[in-house]
Amino acid sequence: DIQLTQSPSFLSASVGDRVTITCRASQGISSYLAWYQQKSGKAPKLMIYAASTLQSGVPSRFSGSGSGTEFTLTISSLQPEDFATYYCQQLNSYPVTFGQGTRLEIK
């Protein structure tokens, strides 16, 4: 199984900050990675797929990059509604796996 390790697990930041979350895969997965945002008590929301393609309706302050084993999700200028938990997910093979999550909180 492909393991995904996110770092950091917890991030405290302020509105307007630029933040980056990293997801590392245990083996190469090309660009087969997605990112989800989950707010407390809500279902996950697709943000990015194929490592860098922004899902329709997602603000352009979100961006994704990477290939192979290292990927990043960047939020260029944090907004109050961005504080949530973010998960990466690999699309390369079964079983589908998710990272453990990065909780982004307001400083």
Next chain:
Amino acid sequence: QLVESGGGLVQPGGSLRLSCAASGFMFSSYAMTWVRQAPGKGLEWVSIISGTGDGTEDADSVKGRFAISRDNSKNTLYLQMNSLRADDTAVYYCAKRAIAATGPTYNWFDSWGQGTLVTVSS
């Protein structure tokens, strides 16, 4: 739109069937999946089924105990859960694959239900 139902409290060793009613898209064209989330924990993929229903994949943790199925005439996805254990306690989400294609490399999920809570406890 995806709406799950069927969750509840069940004793260890018991069974439960979850349903996910779909609307607003051509249900039979899209693979559908179940993802669960234990209280305070991260996301765990459970099972996936092709649009036609003739192909499925399961996580090792549920293999032989859970069965995913669908009724395209009713636009409904199911998860039959048998031999339930305490560690199956979670919110179960159904989700739709974003595009009508086959293969794991298209497994990004663009629409999710609100989730249904399954609690396994005596």
